[in-house]
Amino acid sequence: MPVASKDKYTAKQKRKAQHIEESYEHKGMPEDQAQARAWATVNKQSGGGERAGGSGTDTSGREKQTARSDSAKRAAQTRKGHARTSPESLQSQTRESLMKEARSQDIRGRSRMTKAQLIEALSHAG
Structure with a gap:
């Protein structure tokens, strides 16, 4: 070899x-x-x-901030301008994201809910 x-x-x-x-x-x-x-x-x-430490290229704080901002803009765009708790926005979110939202709104029984049930509960709570 x-x-x-x-x-x-x-x-x-x-x-x-x-x-x-x-x-x-x-x-x-x-x-x-x-x-x-x-x-x-x-x-x-x-x-x-080719990379010291294997972490890829060094990224400045400014570049990281821009990347986060761009990511947030893309996420907002996927909701197509709908309010965060609108049924259209809730449909586009993952179950994990819906669980976080339900946790922040203290919805009871959320851990046993399906995605559809979480959407329903969040749309009534919001």
Whole structure:
């Protein structure tokens, strides 16, 4: 099996792979298999060598705020301008979302209700 270049990995990822490889070799695993498993583990944990820590690109607070705002706008658009507790809006929400709304309005028996029953209860409560 050809060994790929490890140049794109951070020093921390390389140290982690070396430690894992040594651990496998200590348990009696052949060196090539131990190395393959070590790098597979590092890749799984950190997402590969192009991202330090595997968290993807760094995102500034401003970019995160914009992303949240855009997400909220898309969510509002899916309700097609209806009031949050209108039957049309309630139909487009997930059961989990309806449960949160029912919890905030303290609707009794909500945990045993189906989605249709939650919609009915919320439309009468709102």
